[in-house]
Amino acid sequence: MPSSPEPSPRVGVLAPPNDPDADVYAAALERAGAEVVRLWFRAVPERLALTVDLDDVRLGDRSLGGLRGLLVRKLYFSFPPAHLADVEERNGRTLRARFVAARERASLVRTALLELERRGTTVVNPPDRVLRHTEKLDQAMQLHRAGLPVPPSLGTSDPGAVRAFFAAHQDAGVIYKPLSGGGQAALLTPADLDEVRLAQLQNAPVLFQRRIPGPEWRVYVVNGHVVAAAELDTTDVIDARDNLASATPVAVDETTGQLCTKAVAHLGLLYAACDVRQSPDGPVLLEVNPAPAIRFYPAPVQDAVTAALTRLLLGGAA
Amino acid sequence: MIWDDPAPPLPTAPDGFFCRSLDVDAQRRDQAATFIAPAFVHGRPARRLWPVFQHAPHVPHLSLAPALRPEVAAAIARDLAQAAFAPHHHAAYRIDVCRRPAPGSVLGRFFTWLASAGAVTWIQALFGAPPSLRGLVPRQVQISRMVTGQGFAPHVDTLDDGVTVVFQFTRGYAAAHGGALAFVPAGTVPVIAVPPVFNTAFVFRPAGVRHTVTDVAADAPGPRYTITAFFLRPDPSNLDDK
Numbered sequence: 001m002p003s004s005p006e007p008s009p010r011v012g013v014l015a016p017p018n019d020p021d022a023d024v025y026a027a028a029l030e031r032a033g034a035e036v037v038r039l040w041f042r043a044v045p046e047r048l049a050l051t052v053d054l055d056d057v058r059l060g061d062r063s064l065g066g067l068r069g070l071l072v073r074k075l076y077f078s079f080p081p082a083h084l085a086d087v088e089e090r091n092g093r094t095l096r097a098r099f100v101a102a103r104e105r106a107s108l109v110r111t112a113l114l115e116l117e118r119r120g121t122t123v124v125n126p127p128d129r130v131l132r133h134t135e136k137l138d139q140a141m142q143l144h145r146a147g148l149p150v151p152p153s154l155g156t157s158d159p160g161a162v163r164a165f166f167a168a169h170q171d172a173g174v175i176y177k178p179l180s181g182g183g184q185a186a187l188l189t190p191a192d193l194d195e196v197r198l199a200q201l202q203n204a205p206v207l208f209q210r211r212i213p214g215p216e217w218r219v220y221v222v223n224g225h226v227v228a229a230a231e232l233d234t235t236d237v238i239d240a241r242d243n244l245a246s247a248t249p250v251a252v253d254e255t256t257g258q259l260c261t262k263a264v265a266h267l268g269l270l271y272a273a274c275d276v277r278q279s280p281d282g283p284v285l286l287e288v289n290p291a292p293a294i295r296f297y298p299a300p301v302q303d304a305v306t307a308a309l310t311r312l313l314l315g316g317a318a
Numbered sequence: 319m320i321w322d323d324p325a326p327p328l329p330t331a332p333d334g335f336f337c338r339s340l341d342v343d344a345q346r347r348d349q350a351a352t353f354i355a356p357a358f359v360h361g362r363p364a365r366r367l368w369p370v371f372q373h374a375p376h377v378p379h380l381s382l383a384p385a386l387r388p389e390v391a392a393a394i395a396r397d398l399a400q401a402a403f404a405p406h407h408h409a410a411y412r413i414d415v416c417r418r419p420a421p422g423s424v425l426g427r428f429f430t431w432l433a434s435a436g437a438v439t440w441i442q443a444l445f446g447a448p449p450s451l452r453g454l455v456p457r458q459v460q461i462s463r464m465v466t467g468q469g470f471a472p473h474v475d476t477l478d479d480g481v482t483v484v485f486q487f488t489r490g491y492a493a494a495h496g497g498a499l500a501f502v503p504a505g506t507v508p509v510i511a512v513p514p515v516f517n518t519a520f521v522f523r524p525a526g527v528r529h530t531v532t533d534v535a536a537d538a539p540g541p542r543y544t545i546t547a548f549f550l551r552p553d554p555s556n557l558d559d560k
């Protein structure tokens with residue numbers, strides 16, 4: 001009798017249905033013979049049931065228990081909610097009812113993901129570490145405490161502190177960006193130091209950093225190894241993403257490579273992309289992304305990253 | 319020193335954030351306004367459009383004209399004329415499609431925007447964000463071209479609920495030149511026929527709606543160009559949907 005073929009390993013990709021980066025990751029997994037299960041919790045609980053008990057995690061009528069790996073590309077759920085829609089566009093007559101429901105959903109989804117990890121699924125990256133990404137200043141502080149070079153940074157709602165920081169870093173310039181990410185970085189100008197403008201800090205604090213000059217590298221680290229990197233030209237732009245078309249593969253030198261692998265290990269990530277500025281004084285870490293986009297970077301970078309990531313998710317050596 | 323003053327006076331700070339980008343809604347409005355005609359981004363009576371759409375005869379629908387900023391529509395038309403088209407992979411669909419518009423081009427940027435959450439926000443805001451349009455996602459954007467002899471047999475695009483927007487970039491067609499988007503609930507006699515008028519957009523509810531495109535005539539002044547965006551509510555029963 002012919003032996004029955006090995007069933008293909010199942011790997012989950014957690015992302016919105018229209019996430020083009022998830023498509024890139026999923027295609028690589030499928031090429032490697034994995035059965036890809038696209039997951040997204042947005043429909044929970046109105047149109048899709050999520051169930052966790054001592055034996056299994058089920059989404060709809062489907063068990064997630066046997067997933068070999070799970071790639072967390074986007075985590076919709078957190079508490080407090082990271083998306084206004086998660087409160088606004090939900091059932092519940094009052095804002096309060098919807099707010100409480102959001103907390104309940106986040107609790108169950110987080111438990112489901114943590115439980116999958118305990119049951120042996122390689123979760124890349126663990127949800128708590130993905131969620132920590134919204135604490136950008138804290139990440140810089142952690143890296144700084146670990147002796148790694150980060151830009152001089154200031155998180156504040158105090159106009160006086162901003163003026164002092166601006167004066168201290170006038171030679172290089174000061175960048176500001178949201179503390180929790182998700183916005184464009186901008187250059188602080190003398191016009192921003194106007195009293196009325198700075199008073200807006202009383203509505204929400206902001207992250208300020210010394211501007212680090214030089215080309216920007218996007219360094220991908222999988223399972224402790226640098227697997228690929230791209231260089232972005234930063235001439236005439238503040239936020240390097242305005243120059244994504246300039247991305248070209250770059251060979252990573254030892255200093256930069258070690259900096260990135262150390263940072264990623266320190267943050268406890270299995271997969272990450274480091275944004276690094278190559279300043280005249282050496283590489284400086286702008287941030288480490290725990291659920292990075294990939295599609296903007298050249299094909300050789302995509303291929304090297306998805307190949308290593310696929311091996312990690314399927315449980316082989318990187 | 320008292321750290322948690324029980325009744326701190328509220329500072330009289332001006333509205334707004336220091337980081338403008340935190341205001342996702344404003345950011346998305348700005349993004350939409352780079353393509354869409356101002357009246358359909360900042361227009362005030364949005365809520366009034368919803369009943370017009372909903373109660374339109376035969377199929378919920380609405381036309382926007384002019385749909386895009388004139389300079390944007392002109393640039394997209396130029397890009398379309400130079401874009402790489404290939405026959406639709408489904409041979410029964412007698413149209414050509416452009417899968418990957420040049421990234422830096424206006425066409426490319428419009429394509430990317432239509433496939434983004436920002437475009438969903440725009441279409442929801444256009445109608446004053448009625449509850450029935452909650453939870454839509456950009457499902458598909460198709461750039462298509464029809465040349466003489468091509469057309470599109472009656473078909474149904476989707477059973478999912480949501481909204482389809484057809485942006486038109488065809489110039490100089492008269493009725494006899496064909497290329498009309500025709501709604502045919504049964505047989506071939508249309509209940510609505512939308513002519514291919516440059517820089518208009520036809521918005522309709524696609525769930526189960528049978529429609530066709532009439533054949534482009536031999537003497538048509540050029541190809542028929544459309545960009546169609548589907549904003550649908552994902553069917554949760556299909557976990558593997560990509």
Ligand SMILES: Nc1ncnc2c1ncn2[C@@H]1O[C@H](COP(=O)(O)OP(=O)(O)O)[C@@H](O)[C@H]1O
Nearest residue numbers: 151175181182185209210211212239240275287
């Ligand atoms: N301190 C800085 N010096 C120079 N450029 C910066 C600095 N901080 C941010 N940028 C630019 O802005 C971009 C976005 O900032 P980043 O910290 O990576 O946040 P995010 O990608 O989460 O929005 C960076 O890729 C970089 O090009």
Ligand SMILES: [Mg+2]
Nearest residue numbers: 275286287289
């Ligand atoms: Mg970044």
